[in-house]
Amino acid sequence: MNPEAELTPPAAPLAADAAISPAGSVEKILAVAYDLFSRRGVRDVGVNELIEKSGVAKATFYRHFPSKDSLVLAFLEQRDKEWTVKAIVSEARRRGSTPEEQLLAIFDVFGDWFLREDFEACSFINVLLEMGPAHPLGQASIDYLAKIRGHVQVLAEEAGLVRPEEFARSWHILMKGSIISATEGDMKANKRAQQMAGWLIEHHRPGS
Numbered sequence: 447m448n449p450e451a452e453l454t455p456p457a458a459p460l461a462a463d464a465a466i467s468p469a470g471s472v473e474k475i476l477a478v479a480y481d482l483f484s485r486r487g488v489r490d491v492g493v494n495e496l497i498e499k500s501g502v503a504k505a506t507f508y509r510h511f512p513s514k515d516s517l518v519l520a521f522l523e524q525r526d527k528e529w530t531v532k533a534i535v536s537e538a539r540r541r542g543s544t545p546e547e548q549l550l551a552i553f554d555v556f557g558d559w560f561l562r563e564d565f566e567a568c569s570f571i572n573v574l575l576e577m578g579p580a581h582p583l584g585q586a587s588i589d590y591l592a593k594i595r596g597h598v599q600v601l602a603e604e605a606g607l608v609r610p611e612e613f614a615r616s617w618h619i620l621m622k623g624s625i626i627s628a629t630e631g632d633m634k635a636n637k638r639a640q641q642m643a644g645w646l647i648e649h650h651r652p653g654s
Contacts, residue, residue, distance in 0.1 A: 472510050475500045479521045480528075484566045487576050488518055488583065518573070518583050525569050526590050533559070535597045545605035546647060549598070549617070553624065553640035560628040560636060567629045570594075571622060594618060607650040616646055 478499045482491045493514050497507050511517040537555045542548030559565060574587040598621075599614035607613055620639040627635035648654065 471500075471502050471506050474502060475507060475510060475517065476520060476524060479517050480524055483518060483521045483573075484525065484569050485564075487572055488514075489576060515583060519586055522570065522573065522583070522586050522590055526593060529569070530590070530594055530597070545601045549601050549605065549647065550640055550643060552598075552621065553636040553643060556621070556624055556628070556639075557636035560633055565628065568622065568625050571625070591618070594621070602650070605647075606652065607647065608652055608654065609650055613646065613650045617643065620646070 475496065478496055479491075482496065482499070493507070496514075496517070497504055500507065511520065534552060534555055538551040539548050541551040541554060570587040570590045574584045574591070577584040577587075579585065579588060595614040595618045598617045599610045602610035602613045602617075620643050624635040624639035627638070632638075
């Protein structure tokens with residue numbers, strides 16, 4: 447079956463849809479989409495599978511998400527909230543008592559993540575590589591990756607590091623590189639990146 451099949455919504459909604467809670471339907475669809483897209487990417491997941499596993503009518507699906515791309519965009523937005531903000535940035539801030547400690551704690555958080563059975567790498571990188579930078583989904587992924595650098599830059603500024611934007615770009619290379627290395631099977635990738643991260647902090651101290 448072609449995963450991209452049935453992207454055209456039906457002409458009329460089903461009568462049974464009226465009994466379904468709109469909020470509940472959206473939550474069901476997004477929960478299934480989050481699981482499938484984060485594990486398998488975009489192209490491998492078809493609309494029919496999303497509808498079947500969500501347990502909603504086809505008309506309900508298309509009423510909330512007129513196209514598969516619109517659902518992927520909603521998934522990326524949710525991924526930013528659940529993964530970038532809650533799982534990584536907020537947890538790193540909780541673990542460190544100073545901005546520098548919080549920066550380095552990112553890689554401690556990564557270490558725990560890398561060891562999980564459901565480790566799925568970075569969805570923003572995955573979608574960008576899968577769809578390409580010219581595709582709207584690839585561009586959206588680029589924007590969310592930029593938001594990650596923004597969080598790092600804020601921590602760098604709080605730590606009083608010089609050239610914080612340049613620092614954030616270099617730091618993000620370490621983050622992305624450690625994720626790819628962990629995907630290859632290097633379970634010490636976070637510690638290797640953390641060591642280089644310490645050198646990067648020294649390079650960006652005032653007077654360096």
